Amino acid sequence: MKLFYSAASPFVRKARIVSIEKGIDDQIELFTSEREKRLDELGPDNPILKVPTLIDDDGEAWFDSPVICEYLDSLVPEPKLFPKNGMTRWQALRMQAIGDGGMDDAVKLAYEAARKPGSRSPYWLGRWRQAVDGALNILNSEVVSLSERLSIGPIAVGCFLGFLDQSRVIGDWRAYREDLALWYEDFAARPSMQNTVLKRK
Template structure:
């Protein structure tokens, strides 16, 4: 398998953490989805990363689709529960964490890819509001549980950890830990795992 990726993408990091936890071999192919003539557009009509190329040269894209497929490849460290309420709860956590990534990457695109005079303060504030609301929601939902769903690591924790890591990477002034002690505790635990340590984004 080949993973077309950028080291700064939180969606890519989520997939790479799953690959590490599942102990699956793959080739990392770095690509800039914004650049003309790159690999991303060849395999994904939406022009987005991550994109997983299977042995048959078939392409899978969208991180949620990719991680669900990866979890079927090995019984090692099952990350998504079987159909039922626990699975829905896990996917609900993932959707919320992905929503934080969506808002945070939208802010990055607005502030880094648009000239200052064209940037919308209202748009940035709206996305920031989404992040704060989602953090409040997840912190309350987590409570004192050791992990997002039950007592073992699952995809929910990986998605949340990737989202929180991206906030540290791109929005360090947000200081989300100050108001979200439960999430801070979870993040500290996750950050010690080899899968998280080995996938940290490079310095700005």
């Protein structure tokens, strides 16, 4: 399999963590894909030109990260990162949605903050910051559910928090969120997290 990636993408990191936790990371070749080259590299397979994009052994393209992660989870029975049914599944997917949503807004916030001062939008900076803070607050209040079992939910949340550490886009997110900070300290020590630390651009 081939995984097209950017070293700074938290969504790519999520897919890589799943492959490590499933024990199949050695079956995936990594190909870096920068924005200016994606039309040529990904255009024939992925019309939205985003990473991660996974090409399986049959040449089928899978995207975006939730689809890639569930596909990888289906290849090996255990550990099951996407529960099959019941409230356990919905809780895992809900946590994934919070983690992914937080990542999406944090990435947008980082791009906007990197623009020249006169080109930045105060409205969008405020809007995305509010969304990131909202995601952090709800995660802090529901941190017990993150500790129940390893699933795609905690993985997505871990990637969200890791991106905040890497980008420093909102400063110290741990302030007033001690429970979430303690959970992340333990989760970030997992080998799959340690082996996929994001690189600064």
